[in-house]
Amino acid sequence: MTTLEGLPAVRRLTAWEPTRLESLAGEYETPLYVLDLDRVRENARRLESAFPDAEILYAVKANALSDALETLHEAGIGLECASAGELSRALVVTDSGADVHYTAVNPPAGDLDIAVEAWEAYPELTITAGAEDTIDRLEERGYDGRLCLRVNPGIGAGHHEKVQTGANAKFGVPAERAVDVLADAADRGFDVVGIHAHVGSGVSSDQLDAHREFVSRMGELARSVTAAVGDLEFVDIGGGFGVPYREADAPLDLEAVAEATREAVGDVDAQLTIEPGRYFVADAGVLLTEVNTVKDARETTLVGVDAGMTTLLRPAMYDAYHPIRNLTADTEADSSDGDRSRGTTAQTITGPICESGDVFCTDRELPESERGDLLAIGNAGAYGYEMANQYNSRPRPASVVIEDGTVRLARRRETIDDVTSVERES
Ligand SMILES: Cc1ncc(COP(=O)(O)O)c(C=O)c1O
Numbered sequence: 001m002t003t004l005e006g007l008p009a010v011r012r013l014t015a016w017e018p019t020r021l022e023s024l025a026g027e028y029e030t031p032l033y034v035l036d037l038d039r040v041r042e043n044a045r046r047l048e049s050a051f052p053d054a055e056i057l058y059a060v061k062a063n064a065l066s067d068a069l070e071t072l073h074e075a076g077i078g079l080e081c082a083s084a085g086e087l088s089r090a091l092v093v094t095d096s097g098a099d100v101h102y103t104a105v106n107p108p109a110g111d112l113d114i115a116v117e118a119w120e121a122y123p124e125l126t127i128t129a130g131a132e133d134t135i136d137r138l139e140e141r142g143y144d145g146r147l148c149l150r151v152n153p154g155i156g157a158g159h160h161e162k163v164q165t166g167a168n169a170k171f172g173v174p175a176e177r178a179v180d181v182l183a184d185a186a187d188r189g190f191d192v193v194g195i196h197a198h199v200g201s202g203v204s205s206d207q208l209d210a211h212r213e214f215v216s217r218m219g220e221l222a223r224s225v226t227a228a229v230g231d232l233e234f235v236d237i238g239g240g241f242g243v244p245y246r247e248a249d250a251p252l253d254l255e256a257v258a259e260a261t262r263e264a265v266g267d268v269d270a271q272l273t274i275e276p277g278r279y280f281v282a283d284a285g286v287l288l289t290e291v292n293t294v295k296d297a298r299e300t301t302l303v304g305v306d307a308g309m310t311t312l313l314r315p316a317m318y319d320a321y322h323p324i325r326n327l328t329a330d331t332e333a334d335s336s337d338g339d340r341s342r343g344t345t346a347q348t349i350t351g352p353i354c355e356s357g358d359v360f361c362t363d364r365e366l367p368e369s370e371r372g373d374l375l376a377i378g379n380a381g382a383y384g385y386e387m388a389n390q391y392n393s394r395p396r397p398a399s400v401v402i403e404d405g406t407v408r409l410a411r412r413r414e415t416i417d418d419v420t421s422v423e424r425e426s
């Protein structure tokens with residue numbers, strides 16, 4: 001059983017050093033994403049120790065920053081890509097392509113062209129198809145390389161309905177059709193290497209039963225495919241391992257997830273493959289943002305900050321909870337000469353975007369905010385920058401990484417010119 005105190009299974013926002021974060025904001029301005037690469041490595045080690053015999057890939061979509069990909073590649077983790085763009089990033093990092101999977105979901109023609117070109121250069125690349133059309137379209141492009149079939153297992157799980165994929169018809173070929181589809185693909189000359197499914201994202205320990213049912217369906221399917229079509233090299237059960245976002249949430253019991261997985265697929269004569277994204281990076285990232293407005297509204301104190309739903313979309317999109325800490329108030333409270341101690345009050349924290357959904361939290365009890373305060377929004381390492389956008393013609397923020405105690409700029413802040421220049425170029 002993973003415990004909070006024993007293993008560093010969850011990194012609370014309070015573990016970040018406030019004065020350090022303040023100095024980063026001072027140097028690089030806000031809003032600013034910060035990613036701790038040492039923490040990413042620790043998360044990788046925890047996954048490796050829970051799944052010692054598995055092939056582990058990183059789902060690049062969680063955070064595609066080159067520094068994150070390089071760090072994980074050096075740690076022996078492969079890369080799972082959801083688009084031609086992610087694939088292009090992975091090919092910069094990989095040596096042979098053998099540790100790269102491209103998972104095609106209704107792939108635009110240009111993506112398939114790039115994936116097939118990538119395979120010509122890296123024949124050990126694996127392409128995972130989630131529809132028979134995708135297999136046909138690969139064949140039309142002359143592809144007869146390593147093929148994995150994404151199946152729809154008919155069971156989903158995850159932190160929100162919008163991220164549950166396992167029973168959503170968009171994702172994968174119905175599992176009951178998999179044997180026929182793979183037999184046909186093998187007859188057509190594809191190198192059938194695996195089956196794949198992804199139950200959903202942000203699966204927590206209280207959804208362990210759904211995970212158990214999911215992996216048991218995958219085990220059963222793997223045995224049927226092996227009997228009817230031939231040996232499989234791997235069974236890929238996707239990612240989805242949840243991390244705690246609320247202060248009171250327990251960390252995912254990774255050992256229990258691994259044990260349930262082994263019970264279901266341990267006797268299948270194929271490599272187990274997992275491809276988490278969030279687990280590697282979520283708690284390795286924070287978003288720093290500055291308070292610019294404090295208003296006494298009718299029922300709450302309204303706090304305006306310089307990050308918004310364009311910087312971190314998760315609260316607006318999924319009502320996702322992210323821990324928030326007022327670093328300025330904490331530094332004051334810690335400083336020896338500081339005799340100031342702020343009270344707390346219920347605050348609604350919102351960004352600069354013209355949408356009423358542009359809210360990070362509603363009526364959350366936090367130290368009273370003042371203009372100029374620096375806030376840290378925790379667990380922002382996964383699906384943070386990746387889902388950032390330029391709505392309201394707002395440039396995306398900068399990202400810095402911390403490694404071995406040093407900080408470097410990993411991605412510069414966009415400018416308004418970056419937002420508009422593509423029009424002038426066309
Ligand atoms: C196919 C696939 N693999 C892996 C992942 C990674 O999910 P997570 O970040 O929840 O581990 C996703 C995203 O949900 C996915 O769609």
Ligand SMILES: N[C@@H](CCCC[NH3+])C(=O)O
Pocket residue numbers: 061163201202314318382383
């Ligand atoms: N973007 C989602 C996760 C979805 C992963 C992709 N299938 C989140 O922030 O929770």
